[in-house]
Amino acid sequence: xxRASLAIGARQAGIxxxxxxVALGLAVFLALMVMKGFLLAIxxxxxxxxxxxxxxxxxxxTALSNRVPVADLTTHPSAWPDSALDVPPTMNQTVSLGALxxxxxxxxxxxxxxxxxxxxxxxxTNVTVWxxxxxxxxxxxxxxxxxxRSTIRTQ
Numbered sequence: 001x002x003r004a005s006l007a008i009g010a011r012q013a014g015i016x017x018x019x020x021x022v023a024l025g026l027a028v029f030l031a032l033m034v035m036k037g038f039l040l041a042i043x044x045x046x047x048x049x050x051x052x053x054x055x056x057x058x059x060x061x062t063a064l065s066n067r068v069p070v071a072d073l074t075t076h077p078s079a080w081p082d083s084a085l086d087v088p089p090t091m092n093q094t095v096s097l098g099a100l101x102x103x104x105x106x107x108x109x110x111x112x113x114x115x116x117x118x119x120x121x122x123x124x125t126n127v128t129v130w131x132x133x134x135x136x137x138x139x140x141x142x143x144x145x146x147x148x149r150s151t152i153r154t155q
Contacts, residue, residue: 046100050140053097053106058149061110061134065151073114073130073153080114080132089113097138108138117152128155 065080073080083089090113097106117129135148 047140049100050106050138054108054136054138054145054147057095057097057108058134058136058147061136062149062151065132065134065149065153070130070153070155073132074155078114080112080130083113083115095136106138108136111135111137129153130155 068079072078076086078086079091081089081091090111092109092111095108095110097108099105112132112134114133115131117131118127119129130153132151132153133148134150135146137144137146139145
């Protein structure tokens, strides 16, 4: 009789161990699903932050291209080199856009150049037209993205 009661006690202990294992597995599965949801939410937030940072930087570029005197544009070296005449035809530099939540810095490549858009038949107005281009290249995860802004200046 004593032997039978020991066998029943061992079975009950085995069932309790099995229930605890299933409960722990379910808790781990639930934790992984919640973590995946948080990561998806954060990645969407990162995209929004990157769009805000790049748009703000290109707004600054547009303001600068409108503010710089035309005389400074046409002299060498210029912040916007002439793509047809200057060597090198573009101005490339690495710029800092800001930081993501968590403190990781965001950097991008800025390329500037200008194109002479003066009409061929310009005898009546004698106006020179320049199109200033600012191109920003940046990465989000594994993907590479490019944004640009153009400004028309006349002299």
